[in-house]
Amino acid sequence: MKIRSVELAGVVAKPGAPPPARLPQVVFSGRSNVGKSSLINRLLGRTRKGVARVSATPGKTQQINFYRVDATLAGGRERAFLLVDLPGYGYARVPDAIRASWQPLIESYLSTSKSLAGVVQLIDMRHDATAGDLQMLEYLETLGVPVLVVLTKADKLGVTVRRAKAAELTAQLGVPVEQVITFSAETGEGRDELLRSVSALLTEVAA
Ligand code: GTP
Ligand code: MG
Numbered sequence: 611m612k613i614r615s616v617e618l619a620g621v622v623a624k625p626g627a628p629p630p631a632r633l634p635q636v637v638f639s640g641r642s643n644v645g646k647s648s649l650i651n652r653l654l655g656r657t658r659k660g661v662a663r664v665s666a667t668p669g670k671t672q673q674i675n676f677y678r679v680d681a682t683l684a685g686g687r688e689r690a691f692l693l694v695d696l697p698g699y700g701y702a703r704v705p706d707a708i709r710a711s712w713q714p715l716i717e718s719y720l721s722t723s724k725s726l727a728g729v730v731q732l733i734d735m736r737h738d739a740t741a742g743d744l745q746m747l748e749y750l751e752t753l754g755v756p757v758l759v760v761l762t763k764a765d766k767l768g769v770t771v772r773r774a775k776a777a778e779l780t781a782q783l784g785v786p787v788e789q790v791i792t793f794s795a796e797t798g799e800g801r802d803e804l805l806r807s808v809s810a811l812l813t814e815v816a817a
Pocket of ligand 2: 646647648
């Protein structure tokens with residue numbers, strides 16, 4: 611898949627508000643600080659002037675950002691889709707009121723969207739999966755949405771540890787190994803594989 615252009619299409623901050631366009635949606639989810647903005651920027655090839663802000667104040671922005679992406683899929687077909695950046699969960703220093711508003715916002719979007727191509731769930735590969743990660747995966751399973759798992763910050767681990775940790779997390783999460791991608795926003799490792807997988811999700815939803 612080749613990315614041709616990216617622009618912010620809209621923001622949803624209230625449960626029940628509809629997505630800004632009726633396009634297939636690829637959603638990025640993960641706990642705060644997992645590396646979601648960095649991954650999105652690397653994936654879209656926007657490392658110098660990022661579209662997704664790499665924040666100094668994690669967990670502050672409780673809104674869903676929708677980016678319209680125009681891309682050429684593997685088969686040469688042109689495709690517009692929405693890349694959806696969910697607010698990160700589980701940040702310890704977020705006030706309870708903000709934390710409580712997270713779930714209705716996310717769940718109302720995910721459960722009512724009619725055009726979900728898939729959800730990319732990010733897990734920091736240096737740590738174990740959190741309770742929030744497992745809850746999210748369980749919830750996605752109940753929705754029946756295709757899920758990809760991306761293990762982030764791979765460059766922070768040596769090659770041997772990385773392999774062991776990837777196997778351990780895959781078992782912990784109970785996802786098929788074909789759905790798991792090891793990624794580094796720092797080195798670009800995993801970018802091509804993730805682009806191929808996202809392209810496949812979009813091809814399936816178009817069929
Ligand atoms: P919030 O939006 O605040 O919830 O965080 P986020 O999930 O968007 O994470 P973000 O991309 O802002 O990255 C968090 C921190 O991790 C930043 O300091 C990044 O530079 C760092 N980081 C993200 N990805 C990588 C990676 O692949 N390798 C390394 N070494 N650091 C990374
Ligand atoms: Mg972010």
